[in-house]
Amino acid sequence: MNTEVEELVREAQLHMADRAPDPEPIRAALATGVARRARVRRTGLLVAAAAAAATVVTLTVPMVAFRTPAADPPAGPPPAPAAVEFAPVALGFHPTRLPAGLAERGRLLVLPEGTEPGLHRTWTAAADADPLDRRARLELGVRRTGEPLSTADGTPVDVGGREGVHHGADSKSYLAWRYDDATVLTLSEHGLGLSRPEMVAIARSVRPEPGTFSVPVRLGVLPDAIAVETAEIAGASPRSWSVLISGSELPAAGPSRGGKERAQVTFLSVTYATSAPAPAPADGRPVTVAGHPARWSAEKDGQAVLIVDLGGGRRLTLTASGVTEAEMIRVAGAVRVDDTPDVRWLGTP
Amino acid sequence: MTFEEFTAARLGALVRYATVVTWDPDLAQDITQNVLIRAQARWPRIGRLDAPEQYVKRMIVNEFLSWRRRVARLVPLPRESLDRIAPPAPDHGGEVVRRDAVARLIAALPPRQRAVIALRFYEDLSHEQIAEVLGCRAVTVRTTLSRALANLRTALSPTKTLVEESL
Structure with a gap:
């Protein structure tokens, strides 16, 4: 019967492939640099601020997350610089007109290689929004570029006298417009059902916003091969939030040896949550990370998970591929979290 | 390029x-x-x-x-909405019913099994090539694929019977 099942699977897969989304919004996003992910420089290099006017400041707030009984550092030389830390980035812009019920519940730091970093902000209607959940949302992004907007397969729109282009497809739509000679703003909605005029109205309401945003987590250790790409904080309120930092390995420069490429993309993600919503899975091997109980488990596809119980509902989760158990434990043990972060914006319009 | x-x-x-x-x-x-x-x-x-x-x-x-x-x-x-992933279609015959049933069963497979059958049947990769993609041994791919097909076969048997009975 396997042959028959296989044929059914092939048929179903072809049918599903025909339901693939329109690639044009992706093409437009790539052309205008709309990135939900990007690259962060590592190894002690502070990330440049998103706006030229923003001040680059080293994180100097107390970092408390892992503290073994003897871990309090004695007075003396300052600690070694972190492998990855994030300087504040300018908030940039803010929509002054939002659909009823939406509140800001996520900020994603994106830093494309070789260009200025940016910040993408997310508003959702759900009180328990999670950075990884794809519920209905509105996103505002900033791209520092003077390149012309791609109008392929989009509808030209006027955003307060500025050139823009709107793409709409099923349950999501996307609007990019030139704010000034060096700045393109992007607005995307997923599952909110906003019409083109509604999207344009929101875009017209966008105004500059002073202030900066900082990621309240840094990595003290990172495997040499891995470069951090994004840092995202999201949560329902200032009392309940999480930070997700993701990175992966650059492919080797030049042609691969012997025509063979490395089997898998090496990656590492680090998630810190102030209040884990569910008990940690009981599988895996018990280990200790900086005095905290943890479980490490290898998956059959070569990936591994390390979950550290920090107590009080706080949890650190590392997911990795191509990273050894020892390296994961070392990374986890060197994570530093600002215990007094400014996250008052969570849950506000 | x-x-x-x-x-x-x-x-x-x-x-x-x-x-x-x-x-x-x-x-x-x-x-x-x-x-x-x-x-x-x-x-x-x-x-x-x-x-x-x-x-x-x-x-x-x-x-x-x-x-x-x-x-x-x-x-x-949250439990995935199978109706969203594979919305029920008007019954134009057993083929449509069976295709929808297969789509729903594939949606319910564990992600790794779903990825393996995509690489095997949509991409037509060998077990060894799939192993390279997933970073595991070929024998693991065979096991995962076997389980996926077994899951589908088991689940399809009663479905098929119902389909045949409805015709």
Whole structure:
């Protein structure tokens, strides 16, 4: 019967492939640099601020997350610089007109290689929004570029006298417009059902916003091969939030040896949550990370998970591929979290 | 080949591939965009690989598996709406009913099994090639594939009977 099942699977897969989304919004996003992910420089290099006017400041707030009984550092030389830390980035812009019920519940730091970093902000209607959940949302992004907007397969729109282009497809739509000679703003909605005029109205309401945003987590250790790409904080309120930092390995420069490429993309993600919503899975091997109980488990596809119980509902989760158990434990043990972060914006319009 | 040339030629195929791997058109769009943004930033290196498309496809599979795992570890994953993934279609005959049934069963497979059957039957990769993509041994691929097919076979048996009875 396997042959028959296989044929059914092939048929179903072809049918599903025909339901693939329109690639044009992706093409437009790539052309205008709309990135939900990007690259962060590592190894002690502070990330440049998103706006030229923003001040680059080293994180100097107390970092408390892992503290073994003897871990309090004695007075003396300052600690070694972190492998990855994030300087504040300018908030940039803010929509002054939002659909009823939406509140800001996520900020994603994106830093494309070789260009200025940016910040993408997310508003959702759900009180328990999670950075990884794809519920209905509105996103505002900033791209520092003077390149012309791609109008392929989009509808030209006027955003307060500025050139823009709107793409709409099923349950999501996307609007990019030139704010000034060096700045393109992007607005995307997923599952909110906003019409083109509604999207344009929101875009017209966008105004500059002073202030900066900082990621309240840094990595003290990172495997040499891995470069951090994004840092995202999201949560329902200032009392309940999480930070997700993701990175992966650059492919080797030049042609691969012997025509063979490395089997898998090496990656590492680090998630810190102030209040884990569910008990940690009981599988895996018990280990200790900086005095905290943890479980490490290898998956059959070569990936591994390390979950550290920090107590009080706080949890650190590392997911990795191509990273050894020892390296994961070392990374986890060197994570530093600002215990007094400014996250008052969570849950506000 | 520049990144623009690559996406001009292969974006449509990549989105279709991601849709089959994820079995979720919305997620496929998000994952493809995320992966291509990363690939764009690294294109000077990826573009020099022997098979850049294969590398990008590996990134898509890894992004999918890691996304699923992160969500599962962080929050209780809400039961997927099978009606959204494979909306019921008017019954024009047993073939449509059976195809929808298969689509729903594939949607219910564990993500790794779903990825393996996508690589095996949509991409027509060998067990060894799938093992390279997933970073595991070929025997593990065979086991995963066998379990996926067994799950489908078991689940399809009563469905098929019902379909046949309704005709």
